[in-house]
Each structure stands twice: as structure tokens, then as C-alpha cells.
Amino acid sequence: MKSRLRVLPGFICFFLLSALIPKGEAFFLDEKKTLKVSAKVQTRATFRLQAADSPESDAGYTHPDVQAGDLVQHRNLGVIEIDHNLKNLTKDLGPLYPFRVLNVNVKYHLVGRFLYEGIYDYGPGIFQDVRAVDKENIDEFKQSYDLWEAYADVSRGPLFIRMGKQNLAWGETDIFRLLDYINPLDNTFGGPFEDLDDRRIPLWMVRSSLNLGLVGPVSSLTLEGFFVPGKMEAHVAPWAPYGSPYAAPLPPLFVPSLRIITPDRTWSESRWGVRIQGIVGDNLNVALAHYQTFLDMPTLRSKVLGSPPVLADLNAMQLWGEFPEVRITGASMNYFDSLSDTVFRGELACFWNEPVFIPEINTATLFGPQLELPGPLLDLAAQILKVDIRDLGLRGLPLDPQSGSIPRKDILRYMIGLDKQIWIRPLNKTNTFFVSCQYFGQWVPDHDRRMRQAALLYPSLKDYPKAKEFEHVFTLITNTMYLNGALQPQVACAYDIRGAILVQPSISYLLEPFRFLLQYSAIQGSFTNFGFFRDRDQVSFIFTYLLN
Amino acid sequence: MRRSSCLKGLALFSCLAVSSLAPLASADVKPGDLIDQHNWEKAQGLLPDSVLDWVKRGDMTLDVQDLKFDSSQFWSPSALNSLKQNVGKYDLDDEETIVDAETRSHPTFIEGIPFPAIEPNDPKAGAKIIHNQFYYKYTLGNLRFPFKARWIGESGFEREVECYWRVFVMVGYPGARALPNSTGLERLGIIQILSPFDVAGTNVLLWRYLDARADNTFSYVPAIRRVRRMSSANRSDAFIGTDMSVDDAYAFDGKVGAFAWKLLGKREALLPFVANTPQLIVRNENGEWETTKDVKGAKYSYEVPGKKGAAWTPTNLVWIKRQAYVIEAIPKDPYYNYGPQYLWADAENFWLCFKIIHDRANQYWKTFWVAEMPLESADKTMHWIGTGTHDMVDDRRRHASILESISPTCQFTYYAIEDQNDYSLAGFQKLCK
Secondary structure, three states: OHHHHHHHHHHHHHHHHHHOOOOOOOEEOOOOOOEEEEEEEEEEEEEEOOOOOOOOOOOOOOOOOOOOOOEEEEEEEEEEEEEEEOOOHHHHOHHHHHHHHOOOEEEEEEEEEEEEEOHHHHOOHHHHHHHHHOHHHHHHHHEEEEEEEEEEEEEEOOEEEEEEEEOOOOOOOOOOOOOOOOOOEOOOOOHHHOOHHHHEOOEEEEEEEEEEEEEOOEEEEEEEEEEEOOOOOOOOOOOOOOOOOOOOOOOHHHOOOEEEEOOOOOHHHOEEEEEEEEEEOOOEEEEEEEEEEEOOOOEEEEEEOOOOOEOOOHHHEEEEEEOOEEEEEEEEEEEEEOOOOEEEEEEEEEEEEEEOOOHHHHOHHHOOOEEEOOHHHHHHHHHHHOOOHHHHOOOEEEEOOOOOOOOEEEEEEEEEEEEEEEOOOOOOOOOOEEEEEEEEEEEOOOOOOOOEOOOOOOOOOOOOOEOOOEEEEEEEEEEOOEOOOOEEEEEEEEEEOOOEEEEEEEEEEEEOOEEEEEEEEEEEEOOOHHHHHOOOOEEEEEEEEEOO | OHHHHHHHHHHHHHHHHHHOOOOOOOOOOOOOOEEOOOOHHHHOOOOOHHHHHHHHHOOOOEEEEOOOOOHHHOOOHHHHHHHHHOOOOEEEOOOOOEEEOOOOOOOOOOEOOOOOOOOOOOOOHHHHHHHHHHHHHHOOOOEEEEEEEEEEEOOEEEEEEEEEEEEEEOOEOHHHOOOOOOOOEEEEEEEEEEEOOOOOOOEEEEEEEOOOOOOEEEEEEOOOOEEEEEOOOOOOOEOOOOOOEHHHHHHOOOOHHHEEEEEEEEEEEEEEEOOOOOEEEEEOOOOOEEEOOOOOOOOEHHHOOOOOOOOOOEOOOEEEEEEEEEEEEEEOOOOOOOOOEEEEEEOOOOOEEEEEEEOOOOOEEEEEEOOEEEEEEOOOOOEEEEEOOOEEEEOOOOEEEEEOOOEOOEOOEEOOOOOHHHHOHHHHHHHOO
């Protein structure tokens, strides 16, 4: 009850503010149209179309045991944005006078976000049970009201600086990220089924760009940089609470021992990066970038508490998910070929010393010397502890147990893609079909055959899918518009050649001031990559009301 | 084979179009006439057939007037000077780009109108008129204005998108002469979408070159949070779902060289003006010239309760009998969504007033039309023509799209002081979220 009351003031404020805004057009608070307010409210209901591969169904590690037809998401969102250009105020307000004298343009942007997920309060009983078990965590997770973005822009001539809480995206890729790992993603509320941008978490950072203009054969040469001070901002991708609909499949045995260790707030944990880009020969847009960041998935390793000579108590071993920093160097390009009317895109990124998962190293505790125990004793222990340690690969008790460590590898990732607008006049006489195809590849030059993806293969507690030396994924997006842009069908697909496929058709319709979206999402195939969510097929209904 | 029959069809249509240029006895129109569905014959031969059909159908009424000003003086100062100075100075090459008539090299800067004298027998006359209409606007310097794109159906207003349009001009007016332009840019443009919320923040950056190079187009879409390279080829695709394509702005905003042009003739025509008296422009503290909130804007039928006629028709225009060039444009791109287009240009100032669009099967489809807006400073030293309306009517679907033009809520700023850095890749990021 208390938690509901906490979110209530935010929603009330939001609706009071939004009620002041005239519908249908940008709302400016001043005559000179420098202070703009805009807002939207959205509700999203999602139903699972298949039963979970849960321990109850004896098929997988997804928890809880969701059934086909269950409501798995009722996400209510309110967003209010304020944009204010201070250009006119610099003439009138004394403290801003220096900006006018120096001919500096200043503006700021604020976004308030109110979020409430309803399934834990009025959804299926299984999710209410999840909340009952982990009430404090779920109550924290299901709702928020935040100053989502807050930044100020300062520019003068070729120099531009943006300071504050913001998103920054580099690179050329859609759907998956290579050079675009600057902001963490929130995969907790919709997993891979959500739009990439809806998942971005703004960070407090300062970024800058400098237009160097024409330099030799390169025009519009731009130098950029960003800095996220680790001392004040160390947010990483959040980990979905156990039992939430989009949590990664995880054996119940490991749940109590899992600890997500976020980076320390120190300067060394800062994110930073530089990029230089320009147009070569009028058409080829090239960028080179180098930056330090944190990846979205924590790297798992075993952690032994204290220094016991023998690991007699399994509670002394925890599973830690950590976020070591990663440095990435890469390049991206795009090129418009007028002969084929096609935009070609490419990206190459070397992830230096990226944390990887090698069970023998990350969970070394389970692979060291052991005090072997006779079978009957292990049987007895299994009955008492409800855990058979042989399932973990043990034949006894680990002697002088050591914590696991995080191995690292250089990994090269690359993408080539093309965008093309195609007339298919029998299907649409007034609008082209936009078609975007991408191929993503990954190569681990110093590949270790023991490398694995960190998700257990049910029903084993020690076997993981392989991480291969080369990985390949293809993506396709196509969409068009009908009824003068009111109706927009789209199909998005991703195919991992190891046998996982994601298909996501959707259709949106607009009737001012409303937006309606119907989206079906299905993942089939192997338990690899996005195939970890192959038991989460769903259909979503999204209704949005734009206040202007 | 199919292309051959298509070409024959075009040839036949061209003959018909040319034959219709002959003055008709019924075109006895004088100021003060009110032409509607009862006496539409009076306008026969003075309007494109599609527009005449609107009158016949009762979609619109024509209020015929004469101009209360000397329209021959309505040019920017530099354009006015060029009407004599630039005669014979420039020509077109095989790709329809402007070259120096003597050296055949591409000039890096042209001040004023490049082809003030149009010879009817010149095979390149059509393309020259189109260049002139671009340069008429360039001579007015950088331009910026807010506007709304509106969707209008038979039952009236459907929805709108609020935008902001900024143009940085590299040629045409004296202020651009000193700009470094070693990359050969003709103009730079930015379209910002301000509302509704779901598309607000979408921005498009366009670089157009003086020579035959394709445009460079970049767009920032908030949904993907990055600047994306766009194909500059599909300019006949619908613009944000409206009835207009990207190339339809100002009746024609494409690359001249992407079409085969032919001047079909010069004729008397009824051309639309928002007002027959000049509307005021004022100089602001920055030295820019602005339209005012007191300007007479087009009032559309859907905005006037009880008004008869098609909802998308302006109700307060005046129609002026003037000379017009009729030009045929055939797209060279086999995938272009339009077939032949017929443009009617005001013969005095090259403003494109009508564009009659046929589909690829050479069947009539849509009509785009622009009303001229005479603008003048209080001391009558500055005067030119601005954009009064910007309408596309899809006659098959009985649907229209309107881009708001000069009006009390849509103020145009000419000779705008703009920062060229904003039109670079770095500067464009200032507009991105």
C-alpha cells in the first residue's frame, strides 16, 4: 500500500501538468516559443503465448511457471519533456548576460518519467507470489519516478558541449550494439522484445563535439568526446529480479547465492571515449572511435567467502556477477550508392580484454582438488541438503577452495548492412518499403575451446552452450506506410545461424491523439544467444495518448 | 517494349498538352469575375484541367482580380540587377547543371537569376526556368520558418505535424559570395519535427551540390538515437505520410538533372495569389527580414464554418490573369513514382504555381499548387514574392495535404542569420536528443 502511495504523487503531478497542455500541437509557455512542454502517457499489456520452460514443466530454468495467456506485462508510463532555449533570456536576465556577450547559445532539456508495472499487484497470482517472496526488491523494481534526462547544451560556432544526464549512441548498427555500448541497457522490463532505444539508461556525462570543417579530402570533419565520471555515475545494466517475466533463466539452486556486484564509484571506473568522423570524397562517411565502458551482461564467477580449508558449507560459495570495464576500438562507415539507390553501412569493433566465461576458470572453486566422498555419503547428503553436489560436477568437498577469476579475450565484432527503399507497387502505390538487412559477425582470435555462454543447459547444473570462435547473426527489418502514414506494418527478424530465430511482426495505427500498436514476438530454436528466451513468445497491445 | 509504348503515350500527351495551349475564345475573364461551377467555362483554357475540374465540381470558387502593384519589380535587389547582367552569361551542360557559357566550367558562385532571358525555342528552356525558380529563392538569402503539415480529408482536418524548416544558401545572394565553398554546395537544409510527441525530435539534414552529384541526406530519429544516412534517391516517396513527396516542395525541389525537361509553351493563365496588395515585411534587430503576424494568410474551407467546397481549398485567394510557362518533366529514374509532370510557372518571376502529376501509366493522379504572396517593406525598397500556399490534392483519393505557408502563425524569416556550423555533421548533433 505504501509503495502505491509513493508513486501516486508522481502520476497526479503528471496528469495535472498534462491537463494544462493543449492537445495536438507543441505547447510553448512563452510567446517567443522558447519554452516547450510535451508529454505522453502509455500503457502496454503483454500476454505470454506459451507456457514457460520452468522446473515445474520439467523443461527449463525459467521461473515462475507462466502459462499461455497469462498477463506478463502491464507497464504504465508517463513522460513529460521540457525544452528551453535561453537565447531570449540572455537579453533580459543579468546572470545570463555573459552568454550573450560571448555569443554562446544555451538551452536545456528535462524529461520526467513515471513508471508503474501492475502485474505484481493485480496480475496473475504467480507474479503476486513473486512479489510476496521478494517484496522489497519487487516493490522497488515495479515502479519509479525519475528525472530521466536532464542536460544543458552550450554551443558557440563549431564547439558544442552537452552536460547532464543523457544518452549517446555511436556507430551504425540497429538491434545489436558494437560501438554503441556507451549507455547501459535496461533489459529487465521487456528483454530482447523491446526497442533498443526504450531500454537505454541515461547517464550523467559531459560530451562535446568540434566541427573542424574541411580538412584535406575530408569534409565536415568532427572531433567528439565524452566522459562519464565514475566517481558520481557508475550505473550499469540492471539485473532482472528472479521471477520477473524477462529474467534470464536461472536454476533455483543458484538464486540465493547470486550477487550482482556493480562497479565502484571511483575515477578509474569512468566511462570515456573519443571519436573522429567525416565525409571522404563527398559520400563516404567514416568514423573512428575508442572508448571505455561496461558491458550489459555481468560476468559470472564463483566467490568463496573467507578462507575455509574445505568447502563443507555450500553457502560459503557465492556466484558473483561483475562488470569489469572494457575498452573498445572501432570504425564505422556508411555510403550511399546512387546506382543501386542503397545505403551501405559497416562497423568493426575490437573489444579489448573482454571478460568471457570459461567454467574451469570463472567457477574454479568447482574444478580444484577435492576431498572425494563415497557414493552413499553423497546420496545421504543429497537427501539432507536437497542438492546433489555431483550435479555441479563435484565428487566431494573442494579442498582449499579458491574463488573463480575472470578470463579475458580480445574479441572482434563486425557488421555489414544495407538500407534500401523499394517500390512494390502491387502492395503499396504511394510509399516505398524500407528494407534494412544486417550481418553481425564475431571472431575470438585467441579462442579457448572451453569458452561458454553463461546460461545453464537444462537440466544440467554444469553444462553451458558453447561460445564458438566465430558467431554469425543476420537481421532484417522492413516496413511501409498506408493510409497517409496512419497505418504502419513492420516485420523485424533476427537469425543466429546456430539455430535461433526471432520474429517480430507489428502494426501501428494512429488516430490523433492516440497511437495503437499490436506486436507479436516469437523466438524459436536453439538455446543460444537470444534463444535463451525461446519460451517467452508473446503478444503486446500498446496504447499511447499523446498530449501534444 | 513496354517503355516504348509508354514513350508513345507521352508523346501523344505532349501533343495534346501543346495543342491545348492555343488561346480559347471562352477565356474572357476580367477582374471582378467570380467563377464557380455555374460559369466555369470562363476559366477554360486558363487553368490546368484538374483545377478546372475542381471549379466545375464546386470544390472551389475563383475570385478574379488584378494586382495592385508593379509585379515586375518584385525581386530581391540582387535578382533585379541580374536580370540584365546575367543575360547570356550561363548555360546548361548535358546533366542540366549550370556552366559558364564561355568557359563551360561550373561556376562556384552565381549572384541573381542565372537565366533571365528565356528563349522559347531553346531546347534547354524548361530546365533553365526550373533553375531560375530555385535561384529566385536563393536571392532572398537564408530562410527559416515554422510550418505545419496538415492532412485534410473530405470530412475536414485529420491531423498535423509541426515542423521547422531552415535553409542555408551558398549561392544567389551577395551574402553568400564570401562563404568558403570548395565542396561545391548549392544549399544546406534542415527540417525539424516539433510535434506530435512520437515523432518530435526527428531531424533531416540535406546537402545539395551545384553539380550533378546526388544529395547527401542524414536523418536523426529519436527512436534510434543516432544520425542515420538516408537514400537521396527515393524523392518521390511520400513525405512523412502526406500526399506530397519530398520532391514536391515548392512544386519542384528535386535535382534538375534527374528529369528530362521540355518547355511546351507560354500561355495566358489564371494564377493564384493570396493577396493582390503587398503584405508587410519588416527588418528585425538582427537585420533579418520577417513577415508579420498581421499578414493575410490563406484561409481554408475546413477552417470556415458553413463554407462550401472541398475542405482543403483556400477560400480567400485572388486569381490573376498572367502569362505562364508550361513545362513537361519526365523522370529519368525508372523507379520514380511519378510519370510525366506538367509544371505551370509564372512567366514573369518563374514561380511554379501548378504541378500536374501523372502516374507511371500516364494517368492523371495529383495536383500540387502554390499561391504567390507579394511582400514589401514599409518604405517599398524591398519587395519579392513569397509562398502563400503549398497544397497537394490527390484527386483519386479525394484527399489533400497542406504545408502551412506565410500566415499570422507561420512567419518567414528571409536573409536569416544562420550558423553554417549547424549544417555540419557536428552541428546537426545539437538538434539531436
